[in-house]
Amino acid sequence: MRSDSFKPRRATPEKESLKQNAYDFEGAHMTSRGQEYWAGSSMPLVSPDILGKLIAATSDLAFVISLHGEVLSVMSKKTGVDFGAVHRWQGRNIRDVLTSESVDKLDTKLELFLAGTDCERPIELNHVEASVQFPIQYTFHRLGPDGSLLILGRDLRPIAEMQQQLVKTQIALEQDYEQRRDFDTRYRVLMEASTDALVFINATSGRITDLNRNAAKLLGASRDDLMGGAVAQIFDGRRKGELLETLHNLAISDSFAPMELMVRASKLTLSVQPSLFRAAGEKLLLCRLENTDAGSRIGDAFVEDLQSFYEEGVDAIVFTDASGVIRSANDSFLTLADAGHITNVKGRQISDFLVRGGVDQKVLLENAARTGQMRMYATKLVGDYDGSRAVEISATYLADTTNSSFVFVIRDTSRAELGRPTAGPVSDDAAQSVMELVGNATLKDIVADTTDVVEKMCIETAVELTGNNRVAAAEMLGLSRQSLYVKLRKFGLLAKSTDE
Template identity: 25%
Template sequence: MSEPAQFPPDITLAVDGEGVIRTAVSAEALADEQLDQWRGMLWTDTVPPEAAAQVARAVESARREGESSCFTLNQRLPSGRELLLEYTTVKLGDRAGFVAIGKNVQDVSDLKARLASVQRDREHDYWKLREIETRYRALLDASSEAVALVRVDTLRVVEANAAASKSLGLFPGAVFLPDLADGDRKALHGLLATARMNGRAPSIVLHLLDSGKLSLRASMLTSEAGTFYLFQMAPLDEEGVASHAADTRSASFSLETFVWRLPEGFAILDRDGVVRFANLTFLDMVQAGVESAVIGKNAGNWFNRPGTGLRMILNLVAQHGVVRSLRTTLESDLGLRSEVEISAVGDRIDRPRFFGLIVRDAMSRPKGREGEFVSLAPGPAGFATSLETAVRSSVEAVERQRLVDALAQCAGNRTAAARSLGISRQSLYTKLKKYGLDQH
């Protein structure tokens, strides 16, 4: 049985055991209806013919079994109009009959419709905000200038674009510029005070302990989530020129361009394993669409095989200075597992602060005459048995043939081929590159 109505009923009927209405009371909203006309009438005579049987069953059930019931029907009022009511019957005694409490469900239906409309509007607004946020992030990451959003009360980074992460090591959760010289710390506090007072502050030059000089300007942002500083930063060279401007004067070459286009995956991690830089091949390996999806994430998410996980690799570099061709497993963001080899080195021999990793697809290693992989360095790969190699080769041969067949069936359309294989287009590109089919 449904719970009793939590709001005053619109119609209350006292009905005897034969189904005759003895009293009828209406709410104020129905005060113009002459319900006294129902006294002495059978309840079944006050409803449309199609609802009479439902009322008769409720009366019979209350009379014979003493059970209460709950049902919905169109109640015809004395004025002739009909009202959709939900009735709840309550037994009064063996001979006293029962009370039928009717609640207008049309108002409830209208309220539900309005709530559904509000919910749709909220979802529409949510997706509009998501679209705006996506555009904002794209613009932020496309900027060559380092930009960071910092919380006012804690001076911790909330967001930072790729330029800020690579050049200044800023990522969400980190303290903003912890390596400032003591004298420049006062200058920074003065800049923040000016920004809070005027809404923005002109640029100043700060001296970082390890990264040289920096031009910094600030403005204030206030939202429902709180108040933030928006910092725009540019590293300066010895002549006080912004580094991106200085790069345009060196017409020779850019080392970063070569690293970015390396055919091997390359990443720079800090002491905690957080990615500070990653090249295009590394992004392909972990199946990340944009650089901002990798910067600031812990590389242990991708290298987590027991015994050869990220922490073991960093510890080996800290102890021995270098790691060469260590075999491990890389698990991408989309769940694709692949065997890789990692070579790593620190930025200095004693207690390195940063680690450079070169990640190479193990399937691209040189092969011997009988097709076995040549061992380039001792390590976990040396324990692989011939059975494991045979199984792996068989699986890869089947997978490669399926890729070839799917491309042939789809006339070279890679999007259709990925759909037929049940994988994402990014996964298909990674597999094609793995088996040397990306040029076909």
């Protein structure tokens, strides 16, 4: 501490005498009357040297200032802390070495202190010296009746630096955490997207640390049930030590030949290809599992072929639930429906894309559910932008699945419709037949006869299209069920449809 400019008044002889009487045989903490200094509200007299040391021990920077802020005396630590040329502050106003924000805080503090309302609460002030800024926490103390104040300061730079280090450490931890989450997400996506069956095994304990869905399927259990389990208990005829040793030796050998293991529960023979690596100080085995059963390989190839046909086939394929809500559809259907993405059609009724809406859907679903399938149902498919095209739909009911569903194969026939000859004018034979009726029947009877022929043809077509579903046929023709029965009886079609 610099104590050359801080000079308390020299004690008088009377005070020196009191000082000598203040110490008794028990030590300096007792007065001549046997009372403790602190309890008796008394204080031993302190020499200037000791006072300077006390101030140096309790503060990093100390000032004696007037009520106007003039610095009367300065004291700072000589070593350990750099406050710049603070000894030059003596005689200046302390406001000259404070930031603008700190000047306002100092003025407010002085007003409250002099009013006696805020005497003990410290404040933080920022000093500026030679372009160097440093924070100090001050406490204010009244010295005597002359109004001078003793302010004791504590350097806050170590605390500020520690806070900055804590903030930087926290930011670094958060960044590491985000990187870890990003890595875990990529790892999990890669594991689930991989077509290989992969299992991670601790090379020391022999327990499964992780595996993907394909591996769990081959091992005949769920992923949660297999996690943490002993791998030796999954395979038949293998002890823990023997199995781990075999896998370890195979992983470090130059041979790429896999080993075959039999799953204890399903008796399925698997080919295991291990790889050894170290992570976080532990040895791990990455084992790739493959089903060696020939039938299974054929089945896997068949599934891959069906998947390719579904994704790349020319015909549109749509899967719905039992009520006709679309679950999935291939790109060909999206093209027919003018849909940009599967999300535009998934969850919607297939009737939304049929020209007769619920009538077409009801005919398809009911006939397919009753007979298992319905072939070559001619209608029109309507896209999201009201464009329509002629199609033929074949529907199949899948009742053996966990949740019954329908699959629709939709073929675009709009080009075939263009190739068909359009209806021309009435032929001469047909016109001659009608002309022969003139004179033999009234115009009303002639029109009625021809209308009956057309009506009968329409009813027969509707019954045939709906597979003899009269409710659907009535909806298709815009008739009530009662009216349809009357017309079927009128044209002698009731018995015919019943026989069918």
